[in-house]
Amino acid sequence: xxxxxxxxxxxxxxxxxxxxxxxxxxxxxxxxxxxxxxxxxxxxxxxxxxxxxxxxxxxxxxxxxxxxxxxxxxxxxxxxxxxxxxxxxxxxxxxxxxxxxxxxxxxxxxxxxxxxxxxxxxxxxxxxxxxxxxxxxxxxxxxxxxxxxxxxxxxxxxxxxxxxxxxxxxxxxxxxxxxxxxxxxxxxxxxxxxxxxxxxxxxxxxxxxxxxxxxxxxxxxxxxxxxxxxxxxxxxxxxxxxxxxxxxxxxxxxxxxxxxxxxxxxxxxxxxxxxxxxxxxxxxxxxxxxxxx
Amino acid sequence: xxxxxxxxxxxxxxxxxxxxxxxxxxxxxxxxxxxxxxxxxxxxxxxxxxxxxxxxxxxxxxxxxxxxxxxxxxxxxxxxxxxxxxxxxxxxxxxxxxxxxxxxxxxxxxxxxxxxxxxxxxxxxxxxxxxxxxxxxxxxxxxxxxxxxxxxxxxxxxxxxxxxxxxxxxxxxxxxxxxxxxxxxxxxxxxxxxxxxxxxxxxxxxxxxxxxxxxxxxxxxxxxxxxxxxxxxxxxxxxxxxxxxxxxxxxxxxxxxxxxxxxxxxxxxxxxxxxxxxxxxxxxxxxxxxxxxxxxxxxxxxxxxxxxxxxxxx
Numbered sequence: 001x002x003x004x005x006x007x008x009x010x011x012x013x014x015x016x017x018x019x020x021x022x023x024x025x026x027x028x029x030x031x032x033x034x035x036x037x038x039x040x041x042x043x044x045x046x047x048x049x050x051x052x053x054x055x056x057x058x059x060x061x062x063x064x065x066x067x068x069x070x071x072x073x074x075x076x077x078x079x080x081x082x083x084x085x086x087x088x089x090x091x092x093x094x095x096x097x098x099x100x101x102x103x104x105x106x107x108x109x110x111x112x113x114x115x116x117x118x119x120x121x122x123x124x125x126x127x128x129x130x131x132x133x134x135x136x137x138x139x140x141x142x143x144x145x146x147x148x149x150x151x152x153x154x155x156x157x158x159x160x161x162x163x164x165x166x167x168x169x170x171x172x173x174x175x176x177x178x179x180x181x182x183x184x185x186x187x188x189x190x191x192x193x194x195x196x197x198x199x200x201x202x203x204x205x206x207x208x209x210x211x212x213x214x215x216x217x218x219x220x221x222x223x224x225x226x227x228x229x230x231x232x233x234x235x236x237x238x239x240x241x242x243x244x245x246x247x248x249x250x251x252x253x254x255x256x257x258x259x260x261x262x263x264x265x266x267x268x269x270x271x272x273x274x275x276x277x278x279x280x281x282x283x284x285x286x287x288x289x290x291x292x293x
Numbered sequence: 294x295x296x297x298x299x300x301x302x303x304x305x306x307x308x309x310x311x312x313x314x315x316x317x318x319x320x321x322x323x324x325x326x327x328x329x330x331x332x333x334x335x336x337x338x339x340x341x342x343x344x345x346x347x348x349x350x351x352x353x354x355x356x357x358x359x360x361x362x363x364x365x366x367x368x369x370x371x372x373x374x375x376x377x378x379x380x381x382x383x384x385x386x387x388x389x390x391x392x393x394x395x396x397x398x399x400x401x402x403x404x405x406x407x408x409x410x411x412x413x414x415x416x417x418x419x420x421x422x423x424x425x426x427x428x429x430x431x432x433x434x435x436x437x438x439x440x441x442x443x444x445x446x447x448x449x450x451x452x453x454x455x456x457x458x459x460x461x462x463x464x465x466x467x468x469x470x471x472x473x474x475x476x477x478x479x480x481x482x483x484x485x486x487x488x489x490x491x492x493x494x495x496x497x498x499x500x501x502x503x504x505x506x507x508x509x510x511x512x513x514x515x516x517x518x519x520x521x522x523x524x525x526x527x528x529x530x531x532x533x534x535x536x537x538x539x540x541x542x543x544x545x546x547x548x549x550x551x552x553x554x555x556x557x558x559x560x561x562x563x564x565x566x567x568x569x570x571x572x573x574x575x576x577x578x579x580x581x582x583x584x585x586x587x588x589x590x591x592x593x594x595x596x597x598x599x600x601x602x603x604x605x606x607x
Contacts, residue, residue: 134311137586141545142563142579149567149575150322226436230549233438234564253442253553257450267439275434282430 025287032283038276042269046092054086058241066259076261079251084262087243088269094244095273098159098228098237099221105163106170107217113167114174115201115209118182125175132168140165140227148236155228155244158237162227166220173216177209184208211288218281222274229270245270297598301591312583313365316576317358323572365580371573375566380577383562391558393463394481394550395543397474399536401482402489407532409486410493411525414501425490432487437546441480441553448476458555477554481546485539492535496528503527530600537593541586 026032045052061081069076075084117128138146144161151157181187181204190200231237232246240247245266252263328345345351349360364370370380413425449457455476463470500506501524509519548560555561559578566574 130307130311133308133587133590134315134583137308137312137583137590138315138579139541139545139582139586141548142582145548145563145567146316146319146575146579149570149572150319153567222434229436230438230545233436233549234552236567249439249442253445256442256446260446263439263442263446267436267442270436270439271431271434274436275431278430278434 022287026283029283029286031279032287035276035279035281035283038272039280042092042273042276043096045089046096049089049093052089054089055083057082057086057090057243059083066255066262068259069261075265076259078248078262079255079259084248084265087248088245088265091243091245091248091266092269092273094155094232094238094242095225095228095270098155098162099225099277102159102162102224102228103166103217103220105160106166106220107213109163110167110170111174111209111213114171114176115178115205117171118175118178119197119201119205128171128175132171135164136168138165141230144227144231145234145236148231153236153239155232155238155242158228158231161231162224165227166224169216169220170213173212174209177212178205181205181208215281215285215288218277218284222277222281225270225274225277294595294598298591298595301594305587305591308587309584312587313362313580314358316580316583317361319576319579320572321354370577370580373566373571373574375569375571375574380573383574384559384577384581387557387559387562389463390460390556391544391547391551391560393470394474394477394547394556394558397471397478398481398485398543398546401479402485402539403536405482406486406489407493410490411497411520411528413490414494414497415520417498425494429487429490432483432490435483437480437484438549438553440483441477441550444476444480445553460556474556477550477556480553481543481550484546485542488539488542489532489535493528493532496531497524500524500528530597533596533600534593537589537596540589541582544582 026036059082061077064073064077064081066079067073067077067081073083073085075088078084078087113128113132117125140162143165144158147157147161147164148154187200187204190204195203228237229244229246229249232244233250235247235250238244238247248266249263252259252266255262328341328350349357352360368381370384372378373380373383376383409425409429413422416422445457448454456473459473461470461473506519506524509523510516514523544559547558548564550556551558551560552564563575563578565571566578
């Protein structure tokens with residue numbers, strides 16, 4: 001999509017056809033459409049949370065503790081009488097925000113590093129590759145736990161930790177893609193004409209490596225949402241009383257016998273939204289794959 | 294081969310140094326005087342001064358780092374504030390529990406994921422393929438701690454088939470130990486089974502298109518022989534690589550699984566350490582998992598070469 005706004009003459013000639021093929025393929029894939037619809041639904045719900053006719057997500061009601069789903073509380077109430085539906089809606093904000101922001105961190109740091117490594121090669125590449133390996137060597141949850149332990153648990157620190165641990169994927173992807181683009185004739189010609197590295201990268205490299213990065217970002221949002229929920233479940237993400245699907249499950253597991261609905265809905269929410277991103281990402285990948293025409 | 298392994302280990306050294314710097318830096322992220330944190334409840338000035346000397350906090354930071362690495366190399370990762378046990382000893386105590394969980398989960402993942410992948414590739418485009426793909430994608434999308442909670446609700450609370458928690462050491466009562474681990478291992482194995490299924494499927498799909506499969510079929514070999522002896526054997530290369538690489542996922546998943554089923558393993562140790570502000574334990578665990586992960590990566594590279602003779606000359 002960035003490519004469409006690029007002034008590069010070579011690109012504009014081929015783009016309209018490419019884009020219509022993309023749209024055609026996306027439309028032809030029911031799975032991708034379903035995924036997109038699920039994602040859209042949750043995004044709309046999360047955005048509209050303040051104006052939806054639901055009760056305050058942190059308002060407690062001691063007369064309505066652990067009530068089974070009813071007309072007044074469609075998803076039931078929790079251990080201190082808060083409305084589960086309302087907490088789900090507000091929790092969607094936390095989940096989506098965490099997914100998008102942590103992936104944004106990973107992309108904004110990872111892609112420039114990867115492009116640099118691929119473009120300059122040599123020492124730059126060696127140093128960046130070692131750092132990438134070191135980052136890869138810390139499983140995300142362990143890294144997140146370490147940061148939460150030393151920086152203090154909060155949603156912000158959880159997002160930083162998730163973003164940092166997702167960064168290596170983007171470094172590697174951008175590096176590989178850049179190396180591939182660099183062997184193309186048009187890059188060689190641009191170089192021969194004397195284009196400066198920055199102009200060359202922003203005009204020819206970035207638009208060309210954009211599609212695979214978009215696919216990876218979509219799929220990584222899915223993992224990042226699970227990651228945030230996991231951390232909040234452990235008590236290392238969103239802090240109470242602010243609602244988050246993960247922390248709702250953390251409490252719910254203590255009331256499984258008395259109030260199973262407390263565990264059912266938040267988990268189903270995570271599952272659905274992650275499934276949506278996965279389906280949509282898989283569809284994007286198939287539609288943007290240049291190999292099969 | 295030996296030269297290759299040697300080179301891989303040499304390349305790993307800078308990575309390990311970077312990890313150690315990261316872990317060391319962690320303690321400097323703490324707000325306030327680190328010694329007050331390290332000392333816990335202790336406020337006696339003499340003790341504090343002793344600790345300051347011991348951790349060389351009066352020295353410049355590079356010297357502190359070298360001293361810390363020096364003792365880490367000798368197996369001294371500090372002392373747990375909580376139990377007063379050496380950190381390495383604590384990790385050693387909890388590791389077998391997590392290993393049992395991880396191995397059982399891996400068995401689940403292999404037993405479910407690989408056959409499902411083979412079948413799905415073989416029946417590409419049929420309803421079997423479709424079902425396998427839907428199940429796999431769901432397995433990847435379901436948060437395993439929620440799956441665990443739902444399994445407890447169904448299997449333990451409603452049906453009463455398996456215990457919801459409680460850990461039995463394998464050495465004391467192997468049968469009971471496996472029984473209590475069944476559900477956690479299944480929960481931990483689900484996402485891995487899904488990953489393995491997807492990799493097996495794509496590996497099998499590309500192998501099944503190759504000439505030697507057509508030749509094997511043309512020879513009149515039984516379909517089962519073609520599938521298992523010719524196709525799967527070649528598809529194994531990426532499968533083995535993926536299996537060694539999901540170690541990190543397995544470990545992260547174990548942290549959550551142990552929390553849900555209250556299994557006293559490695560993951561429970563690190564989460565408890567965070568809440569008890571037992572920093573030495575957290576640092577020790579991050580360092581150990583980092584180094585272990587690097588060795589798993591080397592193992593994956595080596596396995597890849599052993600299984601794939603074409604790679605050896607390169």
